[in-house]
Amino acid sequence: MGKAAALLARIAKMAPEMVELMRVITAVPALGPVNGGQGELAKLQALLPHLAALGLTLERVDAPDPRVESGLRPNLLAWLPGGDGPAAWVLSHLDVVPPGDPAAWGGDPWSLRVRDGRLYGRGVEDNHHGLVSSFFALKAMKELGITPPGRAGLVLVADEETGSGHGLEHVLRTRPDAFSPADLIVVPDGGDQSGGLIEVTEKSIYWLRVEVGGRQTHGASPHRGVNSLMAAARMMVATREVIAGFPQTDQRFGLPHSTMEPTRIEEGVANVNTIPGRTVFYLDCRLLPEIPLGEVEAALRQRLATIAEQEGATVEISEVQRLQSPPATPSDAPVVRALQAAIRRVHGVEARPGGIGGGTVAAFFRQRGLPVAVWSKTNPSLHQPEEWVEIDTLVRDAQVLGLIFARLWDQE
Ligand SMILES: [Zn+2]
Incomplete structure (x- = not known):
């Protein structure tokens, strides 16, 4: 079996572990102070042992915020070292939106429920979906001993739901050199239900x-x-x-x-x-x-x-x-082409670069001339009661991100 096939096969077996990590992080509400919460630190702390177990190199880029008890909003770069080539990064956000009317939920929004192949709970789609998929993509690489030609890393940020001033914007301000225009940057926090929309521009x-x-x-x-x-x-x-x-x-x-x-x-x-x-x-x-x-x-x-x-x-x-929207990511940027190949292989879909009418966190990368693609096989339950994600989608999106991290989208 080739390396790419081995990676896909390994990730396909990880569904039970994915559900367990989902359970852990869904149980830690991470609401920003604007939404009446204490921020994302407790959630990051719940994740840290998992990240450490992978042997990832960790760099905190926390933003001070006196509105929360801990006084900080956590941001983290966590990567698997690789060769000297460009890095591949997947950004997910730690914060979630409030659950809204409890009566509209079929159970406690902070307690994961599994039913008919779907997971239910606040945050499972937005943005645990991206976070869990990218984490297990790295985990599978680590277990198979695949060394990427450049760093393969997670960017975990605070404050995406309330402006990103203490999240990605802070990271890019504090560590502008952490990313290079040659890097492949994916934000799995948008897309469409077919998995066929790679968002490269916003109005x-x-x-x-x-x-x-x-x-x-x-x-x-x-x-x-x-x-x-x-x-x-x-x-x-x-x-x-x-x-x-x-x-x-x-x-x-x-x-x-x-x-x-x-x-x-x-x-x-x-x-x-x-x-x-x-x-x-x-x-x-x-x-x-x-x-x-x-x-x-x-x-x-x-x-x-x-x-x-x-x-x-x-x-x-x-x-x-x-x-003012920054210039689009070129439709033929390497990250777009890589995603198209990986999506074709995993989802069997011809993905097209497209634009959306709203703003996403990706704009902060584009403002700095960093070509970023927003992609996942998403569903419209985000910010709604009974937010859900399919376990199968978690697995497949992890496979797509694994091919990107390992730079194996065009290999056997
Ligand atoms: Zn989101």
């Missing part, structure tokens, strides 16, 4: 608050006031024209063009017979990465100011969120 996220000022008056005498709701309505309609000025398309995205949508509107006057003098609404814009946010902002400001002037109203635009 920019631009959220705006628009406050329209008029002059309140009685409903019977609109000529004495300035109807802010009417002006706001015209502005909302005009967003269609503004976004039409940015007609670029990128077929890697499911929705290949940029969008600008009015979403929330703050409550205005409470009665029908008052003409409002103040209206506040919000826009959610998702823009292709190559579009400079400044150009969209300028076009929007100009159009809304014109309408305000015509209506005798005022308009103030402020930012709620502004995330």
Whole structure:
């Protein structure tokens, strides 16, 4: 049997061990302070003996955080030494989101349940799935004595669910030299249900608050006031024209063009017979990465100011969120090609590089020019009650990651 076949066969036998590690880490809630928790340290401590047993080299890159009792948010690089070649890294996050309404669960969210080939519990899909799969990929390599041509490592981070300031962002700030553009970096925290989506790019996220000022008056005498709701309505309609000025398309995205949508509107006057003098609404814009946010902002400001002037109203635009997406990972980057070959072999799927409309932690790598691919065979139960993952998927994703870690995706 060739090395790659031996690795796949070894991982295929590891399902019972995977379930046991899942049980251990699911039992340790790891909620960030924003979510009312004490962070991720206890969970990392539960994992450390397992990592040490593999003989991995460990480097902590903890972030101080006075909001938690321990005063720190743990981040860890843990790798199997290899040759002098580029490293392969798989990043998973330690934190989870709160379980929400306990009544919506079929049992304790912090106690793993196994039923019909699935595991249930908070965090099992997001992101224990990636963590456990990558850990057992390394474990199988270690047991088979496979030495990779470059480091094969795990990046375990805190704070992914609440901004990554104490997680990956801190790691990249503190240890910018830990990663090289030649490395293969995989984030198994996104994808689709077929395993066929390798996420290489994300739209920019631009959220705006628009406050329209008029002059309140009685409903019977609109000529004495300035109807802010009417002006706001015209502005909302005009967003269609503004976004039409940015007609670029990128077929890697499911929705290949940029969008600008009015979403929330703050409550205005409470009665029908008052003409409002103040209206506040919000826009959610998702823009292709190559579009400079400044150009969209300028076009929007100009159009809304014109309408305000015509209506005798005022308009103030402020930012709620502004995330300019970094340049995409090239669709032919080595990590993408490696994943495509490994996914074809393990899942029997032709995976395609694509984009998504939301933001992931991978953006922090891309900002630093590090080509990263977000991939797993995921399911939509994350952040939901009764979060689940299939045991078979854990095994297969471990096989894919094993082929990447060992650089054996094109070997027998
Ligand atoms: Zn996640």
